[in-house]
Structure formats: structure tokens, C-alpha cells
Amino acid sequence: MPSLPAFEKDVEEKAKRAPDTGAFDGQTAEAGSDPLEDSYYDYLCRLGDDALILGQRLGEWCGHAPALEVDLSLANLALDLIGQATMALGHANNGDGDELAFHRDVLDFRNCLLVEQPNGDFAQTIARQLLFSTWQHILYRELSDSPDKFLRELAAKAVKEVAYHRELASEWAIRLGDGTEESAGRMAQGLDWCWRFVPELFEVDAQLEEMIARQTVPDPRGFEAEYYAAIEGVLAEAGLALPPDQRPILGGRRGHHSEHLGPLLAVMQHVPRTYPDSAW
Amino acid sequence: MSEGHDWPLWEVFVRAKGGLSHRHVGSVHAPDPELALAHARDTYTRRQEGVSLWVVKSTDIVASDPAQAGELFDPAADKVYRHPTFYDIPDDVKHI
DSSP: OOOOOOOHHHHHHHHHHHOOOOOOOEEEOOSOOOOOOOHHHHHHHHHHHHHHHHHHHHHHTTTTSSHHHHHHHHHHHHHHHHHHHHHHHHHHHHOOOHHHHHOGGGGOOOOOOOHHHHHSSSHHHHHHHHHHHHHHHHHHHHHHTSSSSHHHHHHHHHHHHHHHHHHHHHHHHHHHHHHHHHHHHHHHHHHHHHHSGGGGGOOOOHHHHHHTTTTSSGGGGHHHHHHHHHHHHHHHHOOOOOOOOOOOOOOGTTTOOOOTTTHHHHHHHHHHSTTOOOOO | OOOOOOOEEEEEEEEOOOOOOOOEEEEEEEESSSHHHHHHHHHHHHTSSOOOEEEEGGGOOOOOGGGGGGHGGGGGGGGGGSSOOOOOOOOOOOOO
16 A cells, blocks of 8 residues: 655646646636636536546556456546546637646646556456546536536536446446355455545535536535445445545646556656647 | 456447348447447547447347358258349339
């Protein structure tokens, strides 16, 4: 189990400043259009980065899954997520989501820590997927009533995709938990690995508070009980118990990431950064 | 992919759109019916190929014996009157 990353003081400071100082150029809207409000921009990045980073992680399974069919399943989930990321990050940056995806550094990413966690074995990947898709599904369901037109449209499209992600992850969690001694053990270990990153999904900081106050987005604490009951239900069917509480690890939403995100970004970003402006 | 995993084979049938019948499109490996359906969905309907799916365990399909093909199928060869080719079919009627 990795320990908390130790941050240098100036790095902390930089992360705190980043949302306000325009450390990343993409945040400044083109002349002629109104700049997005900070909290709205930030919310789009959270949605988009969650989807982008998990999509990239799932893509790592391509060619390595336990069976050809599972390979396709995971790649399909990944492509759904990359599509959602393209929408959210594109809307955040005047239609140019690629600039955000490929030209930001670790500290500028706003995804939760759960999605950047390594794939581990298949069971750990399924545990991560179950814990994230269940949350994302409820969130999109709630967001599909948002008074904000863009969020409503994104949610309406994504909620169907994620309903399937949640379903597939649940089915696999049940089969692994209710399978052999080895598969049940691995499933329990996978859940154990991911569990400390779950509280972050329900964290409400000042940026999110502002969005909630404007009644544009749901307060995740409003569906926390529903979430844990759903997870408990799936795990009960899998013959597994909820993992014991662990010390929560937070920080992804402010750019304080685990050591796993950097290498992921290096792989994902190296081509566009090595050959800027190339086309194919 | 590990060699010799013990998942059974399932035959996959896709209905392209309402009104058409399900057609055989291929097969998938899966441990049980629900995942067979998921695998069929993920393998064969990625490009909007269908609106409905069937999966059937391959071993549940009863197949004719190729050695019997002569006695089963050859006698139909000279029964041309069984084809509805003596009618004019309007151009608007599809899928006949």
C-alpha cells in the first residue's frame, strides 16, 4: 500500500494557485466568448478527467484481457468514457478538448484518485469499475435534470452508457466473488485496494459547493446512502462483505495525485507532445 | 488469452431492425447466459448492427448430418414450382 505522496511546499502552493492564475492557458476563453466561470470550468474538468483517465486505464487492457471477448468489453467501456471526456473537456475549452487532454501536467488534472489507480489484476480492475461506475451512473442520472443545457445533454447520453458499465462490473464482481476461492480472494483484495479512494467521490469542496448552490449540479452527499447500499447489495450477492473503513485519501480534485498518474500521462501524451500539430 | 479455458461456446443471433428475423452472426465464449449476452453485445453490436440479440449454447443446437445432405436436400432441386417466382412483386416490398 503506497503511503501518501509527500508534497514539497512550493508544489502545494502551485496547486492551490493553479485554478486562479491561469497557469494553464486553456482556461482563458477565446476573445469574443465569455470565459467560463471557474467553478463551472472546474466541474467540467472533473467530469472529463474522470472519464479520460479511466478510459486510458481500461485501454491498457487491450490485448491483455483474460479472453478476447473481455478485451472487447473493456475497450468498449474505454471508448464510451473517452467520448464523454471529449464532450466535457471540449466544452470546457472552446471545442478543443485535446489541448486539455494532452497538454496539461499532473497538477492540472482534476480526476478523482480512484480512476488513476493501476489496473492490478482483472479483479482489481472490476472492483475499481464497480465502485466508480455505480457512482458515475447515479451522478449522471441526477445530472440529466440539470438546468444547464450542456450538462443535461452530456448526462442524457452518458447515463445509458454508464448503466451498462455498472451492470457489467456488477455481473463480474458477483462472478468473481461467488467463484473460486482464488477469485473471491482477489476480488476482496481489489476492493480493499480501492476502498480508501471512495470517500473522495462524496467530498464537497468550495468549487463544488458553488455549483451546488446554483442548483446546477447534484450534491453527491445526497446519494451517498444510495451508493453504499447499492455496493453492499452487489457484494452481498457476490458473497463478499464491504471492506472495513480505511483512512480516506483525498486530493485528486485539487491536483494532488498519486504516483500512478504521471506515468499514465507520459504514455498518453508523449506522441502529441513529441510531434505537436501533427495530423493524420 | 490463456489456452483451454473452460468457457462454453455460444452462438449469437442479431436482429438488425424491427420486422427482420434474427440472423446468425458468429459465436462467443462466456461462462453463463448473462455474460454470453454481454459478450455478444460487445462483440457484434459495436456498430449499430442490431436491436435485439439471442444467444444459444452451441451444444444445444441440433445439426443435420453432412453425410445425409444428399437425401435431405437434393430432392428439392427439381421442384421449381415451389418457388414463388411466378408472381410480380411490387418494388416497394422489401425483404422477401
